[in-house]
Amino acid sequence: MTTYEIVVGIECHVELKTKTKLFCGCAAEFSDDPNRRVCPVCLALPGALPVVNRQAIEYAVKAALALHCEVQPFSRFDRKNYYYPDLPGAYQITQMFHPIAKGGYVDIETTKGSRRIRLNRIHVEADAGKLLHASGGIGGAGGTLADDNRASTPLIEIVSEPDLRSAEEARVYGEKLRTILEYAGVSDVKMEQGSMRCDANVSVRPKGDPVLGTRAEIKNVNSFKALERAVNYEADRQIDLIEDGGSVVQETRGWDDEKGVSISMRLKENAHDYRYFPEPDLPPILLDPERIKGIGLTLPEMPEDRKSRWIKELNLPACDSEQIASSRFSAELFDRTVALGADPKTAANWIMGEWTRCVRVKGIGMETEPVKAEHLAALLGQVSAGKINNKQAKEVFEEMFDTGEAPEQIIQRKGMVQVSDTGALDAIVQQVLADHPKSVEDYRNGRTQAIGFLVGQVMKASKGQANPGLANQLLAAALEAMK
Numbered sequence: 001m002t003t004y005e006i007v008v009g010i011e012c013h014v015e016l017k018t019k020t021k022l023f024c025g026c027a028a029e030f031s032d033d034p035n036r037r038v039c040p041v042c043l044a045l046p047g048a049l050p051v052v053n054r055q056a057i058e059y060a061v062k063a064a065l066a067l068h069c070e071v072q073p074f075s076r077f078d079r080k081n082y083y084y085p086d087l088p089g090a091y092q093i094t095q096m097f098h099p100i101a102k103g104g105y106v107d108i109e110t111t112k113g114s115r116r117i118r119l120n121r122i123h124v125e126a127d128a129g130k131l132l133h134a135s136g137g138i139g140g141a142g143g144t145l146a147d148d149n150r151a152s153t154p155l156i157e158i159v160s161e162p163d164l165r166s167a168e169e170a171r172v173y174g175e176k177l178r179t180i181l182e183y184a185g186v187s188d189v190k191m192e193q194g195s196m197r198c199d200a201n202v203s204v205r206p207k208g209d210p211v212l213g214t215r216a217e218i219k220n221v222n223s224f225k226a227l228e229r230a231v232n233y234e235a236d237r238q239i240d241l242i243e244d245g246g247s248v249v250q251e252t253r254g255w256d257d258e259k260g261v262s263i264s265m266r267l268k269e270n271a272h273d274y275r276y277f278p279e280p281d282l283p284p285i286l287l288d289p290e291r292i293k294g295i296g297l298t299l300p301e302m303p304e305d306r307k308s309r310w311i312k313e314l315n316l317p318a319c320d321s322e323q324i325a326s327s328r329f330s331a332e333l334f335d336r337t338v339a340l341g342a343d344p345k346t347a348a349n350w351i352m353g354e355w356t357r358c359v360r361v362k363g364i365g366m367e368t369e370p371v372k373a374e375h376l377a378a379l380l381g382q383v384s385a386g387k388i389n390n391k392q393a394k395e396v397f398e399e400m401f402d403t404g405e406a407p408e409q410i411i412q413r414k415g416m417v418q419v420s421d422t423g424a425l426d427a428i429v430q431q432v433l434a435d436h437p438k439s440v441e442d443y444r445n446g447r448t449q450a451i452g453f454l455v456g457q458v459m460k461a462s463k464g465q466a467n468p469g470l471a472n473q474l475l476a477a478a479l480e481a482m483k
């Protein structure tokens, strides 16, 4: 039986978060009422001339540098000609012949180890508008409406080489790309909202065969999990086809995540079908080395660099470093909290634990900075000073997350204190011992783990305010005295 190898290349469209569109002054804000953010330029009306958005070019360069690409001193726009109702001018302005950046790579880490995925190029292009199919899907639609608010918003397309060898690698590549672009600060990179869209070119070939198989392009994937499922599905489909004596046709397929299948959309066009030609209305983009270098200086410390710094200087475990560095927001929170004097491992545990849990459960964007580093550091300070215990701290943390209040304020408002007063605790300890003669008996018979239950009872009797360490100590002493 033939063993097959999966070959995947990914084309990723990323919306740049500029204030205005790529060639006009319209706000790049398409959540407005339909067709409100439009003008003669982005509607491609005759006589209207485009002007390149400087910020978009700078963001594209920034992304390219973050991905180790060679930024090109000379790049140029081209027209890609085709008709579709979401494309007002019947052409898209993109970069076919002279992209803004070439080469580059993304290092990924999967269950199979680490690999370097090469990039082919990054180019800048204008997005299309949006079609709204009345009453849902295109099939049963009573009609279709065009909304051009999104038309001509700036995109970069990041094209990888066909270096990916599994569905898992495809997912991890997408996630890593998102992390790097989030650090670079050039996009919201939200798959669910379409500001990052990954299309996968999937083919299979007998293992060891140097020739690439015929590929199918999978579109409409709106999460990284879906990307992994879609690649697996497509590879299986192609293998079945070949095993049954058929052959794969080059086509574009749409992924239906609910049904877990891909559906043929159209046979794949070739580049020459689009009659690309240099955009006559725009001059080339010339970038001198000084300017490129200047843009590079605006990049923050990137995830790989942070990771190795934390491992080396803070002794943070590699897996913790990986997890915290995977988002710029957790990374910055961590760095600032530690800079304020918090113990690195404790800060890491809180960010990976409570912070991540609250972000997920409450569905609040981490970019809104729901918990300030000053507050997290202060909270950890309260715990290490013995003012409150860990259980109370979790309650305070959640309140901090919801209200943005400082921990001291919350602790005071809730009247939280940790009972570390030996006298006060001792009274509770004596009561608990008197109430649970069975556990005391167990302990005396050598079942020392009974103390865990008794500590729990002390915590309960003190309404969670007892210092658990001290409670343990007092119980142990009292039990020993009773022997």
Ligand SMILES: [Zn+2]
Residues within 6 Å of the ligand: 021, 024, 025, 026, 037, 038, 039, 040, 041, 042, 043
């Ligand atoms: Zn416009």
